[in-house]
Amino acid sequence: MQQTTSSPVHLGLPVEAPVPVEGCGxxxxxxRQREQAREEFDYSAVTDADVELRNHPHGRRS
Structure with missing residues (x-):
């Protein structure tokens, strides 16, 4: 059996949750979807909502 070595994995700090644009439905x-997902401990859905918020076309924001 051939042994392989790999470099250590370095993970960055978690990204902060995106801030919604006021007045945007x-x-x-x-x-609301993100908060409901958090209440249900569905962290995959929380991440999905965060990704959609970040990609929603209002330009880049935190």
């Missing part, structure tokens, strides 16, 4: 709906 899509952002507000995504925030």
């Amino acid at each position: 899509v952002c507000a709906a995504l925030v």
Whole structure:
């Protein structure tokens, strides 16, 4: 059996949750989905909502 070595994995700090744009219905709906997912301990859905918020076309924000 051949032994392989690999470099250690370095993970960065978690990304902060995106901030919704005030007055945007899509952002507000995504925030509600994210909060419901958190309450249900569905962290995959929380991440999905965060990705959609980040990609929602209001330009880059935190």
